[in-house]
Amino acid sequence: MNHNPNNYHHYIEGGPVIIGDNCWLGANAVILPEVKIGEHTIVAAGSVVTKSFPDSNQLLAGVPAKVVKKLDDYKG
Template sequence: MERVVIPILKFLAPIFFDPKYLKGKYFEKSHTGWIWVWRSIWFQKILGFNRAVPWPVSPFIVISNPKNIFFDPGDINNFQGYGNYFQNFAGRIYIGKGTYIAPNVGIITANHNPYNLDEHLPGEDVIIGKNCWIGMNSVILPGVVLGDRTIVGAGSVVTKSFPDGNCIIAGNPAKIIKLLDKKSS
């Protein structure tokens, strides 16, 4: 069956998704990407979950504005999980190559105005460097910049930037708990 289904998906997928997202290790070295395509045609294009997103994405995450997310197409795995919330209608999210985002992570570019909860404050971009790991149930707030090789411990709330990277941060609010050796990168 696999010999029939994969070629059909390779033919159909560019009709539904931008072809630049249908490349890389999940499509060329395994069939995982094609399974995501199959699922996404059904959930995104037929049922309408994340319909405007031009790449295969899990129906169990929320992406406010796909035009405001920038990532390496080879890292499409970050959009296949559960519970992630990419709130970026008023700011951009940049995800560096080789970064992994665990389930239930919130990346937020605009908070509510504390004086009028019906309004949002102006958006601030969130920039995540290369080869980072964002642990499960973490929240990254507006304006945060994480340098390359920043590991965010599970359940952390990242309220400020760590632009130098090469560190493990954790807690609420997140703080450096360990510096990583730059020579090992």
């Protein structure tokens, strides 16, 4: 949920956050409402994910987060 910017006593409901299998979220990573993260995605520490990244095998980093590297298929 988020606050209504015109009335802080009312909330705006957001959709779910969906995180795929075999993902790793680094310390203090922030995932905003309604974001989908694909399987085998690493989110670097301190990153802020503001939009969806539904593809698999990727490393996200930054504020706002972006794909900085493609990863090999997950072997675990």
